[in-house]
Amino acid sequence: MTGGAPVVVLDEIDSTNAEARRRAEAGETGPLWLLGLRQTAGRGRRGRAWETGAGNLAATYLFRTDKPPAEAAQVSFVAALAVADMLGQYAPAKLVSLKWPNDPLLGGLKVSGILVESGASPTGGLWIAVGIGVNLARKPIDAERPATAIATYRDSPPPSPIEALEVLSGAFDRWSRTWTTLGFPAIADAWTARAHGLGEACVARLGTETVEGVAEGLDGDGALRLRLADGQVRRITAGDVFFGGA
Numbered sequence: 001m002t003g004g005a006p007v008v009v010l011d012e013i014d015s016t017n018a019e020a021r022r023r024a025e026a027g028e029t030g031p032l033w034l035l036g037l038r039q040t041a042g043r044g045r046r047g048r049a050w051e052t053g054a055g056n057l058a059a060t061y062l063f064r065t066d067k068p069p070a071e072a073a074q075v076s077f078v079a080a081l082a083v084a085d086m087l088g089q090y091a092p093a094k095l096v097s098l099k100w101p102n103d104p105l106l107g108g109l110k111v112s113g114i115l116v117e118s119g120a121s122p123t124g125g126l127w128i129a130v131g132i133g134v135n136l137a138r139k140p141i142d143a144e145r146p147a148t149a150i151a152t153y154r155d156s157p158p159p160s161p162i163e164a165l166e167v168l169s170g171a172f173d174r175w176s177r178t179w180t181t182l183g184f185p186a187i188a189d190a191w192t193a194r195a196h197g198l199g200e201a202c203v204a205r206l207g208t209e210t211v212e213g214v215a216e217g218l219d220g221d222g223a224l225r226l227r228l229a230d231g232q233v234r235r236i237t238a239g240d241v242f243f244g245g246a
Contacts, residue, residue, distance in 0.1 A: 004173060005031040005061070007165065014041040016060035017117055017131040023062060024119065024127035030062040035165055055137030056149075057161045061130040061172065064121050072126055074184050074222055076102040076116045077191050078175045079130050083112050084194055085171035086134070086164060091153040097196035100215070100224045100241050104134075105196055109148035111135050136164055145242075188218045197243035202226070206239040215241070 013019050013036040020034055039058040061079075065072050083104040087096045095107045104112040115131040135149035136158045151158040159167070179187050192198070197215050204211045204226060211234055213226035224236040 005033055005169065007033040007035055007169075009162070010034060010036045012036070012038040012040065015039060015131075016058055017115060017129050020060045020062040020127075020129035020131075021117065021119065024064075024121060024129065027122045028062065029064040029121065029123055029127070032062045033165065033169060034060045034062065035161060037161060053135070053138050053140065055158070055161070057132065057134040057136050057164050057168070059132050059161070059165050059168070061132070061169075062127065064123065064125055064127050066125040069118065069126065070221065071184075072118060072128055073116060074179070074187065075128060075130055075176075076114055077184075077187050077222060078179050079114045079116070079132060079172065080104055081175045081187065081190055081194075082168055082172035083114070083132060083134060085174075086168040087111065087150065089167050090136075090150050090159055090164075095153065096194065098191055098194045099196040099243070100218075100236075101222070101238075106148050106150070106153065108196070109146050111139075111148050111150065132168065134164060134168075136161065184222070185220070188220070188222065192217055197241075200243055202241050202243045204234075204236050204239050204241045206236070211236070215243075 016034045016036045036058040080098050080102045084096050084098055087104060087106055091106055097105045099105055102114040103110055112134045117129045118126050121127040135147065137149060137151050139147040139149045198217055200215060202215050211226060213228045213234060216225040216227050219225055219235060224241065226234045226236050228234055
């Protein structure tokens with residue numbers, strides 16, 4: 001058991017999110033953590049491959065909710081805060097930051113990825129799969145953007161995936177309770193306090209469109225407010241945002 005939810009440890013799996021989908025569509029409602037010690041076909045956002053690597057964390061939290069889809073999607077910010085707390089346990093907390101929409105950074109470099117997927121639950125409502133990958137022992141060999149790992153910032157060995165999940169799940173539970181009791185504004189405030197790049201120029205890549213501006217912060221629904229050169233504010237609800245090298 002981890003953080004009150006059962007943990008299923010899988011020696012080898014194609015993707016913990018794919019396994020969560022299979023279980024959800026078969027009627028599993030969770031809450032449940034799936035931990036893959038070896039992931040052969042990990043995925044990131046927009047269908048990108050996610051290289052897990054030996055000794056790194058690949059886990060998915062599966063649960064069912066009655067929240068409408070747009071509200072349920074706010075769980076990505078909950079997950080980002082949980083990862084930030086976990087990173088602060090094993091590396092200098094001052095080096096931890098969060099880049100919109102849900103990229104935890106360590107020393108300004110990508111150290112983790114979060115992928116939230118959902119679907120109609122056979123029991124009603126939605127199933128939600130929160131996939132979380134964290135570079136504990138090593139960074140990817142072929143990363144799209146500059147990356148790092150927790151081990152880079154430690155003199156002692158990094159935590160094992162099982163140990164890291166114990167800490168992560170406890171943090172996830174705490175932030176989930178905050179979300180439930182105080183609503184998304186409390187989550188948005190906590191996220192903003194750790195935000196990377198607010199007030200800085202950035203480039204947002206939105207499919208076929210590229211937008212440049214200054215990141216001002218979160219809207220009430222989690223969208224990024226981007227101040228354009230002409231003074232207008234553009235709400236970014238999906239896409240990739242880049243600040244210099246991150």
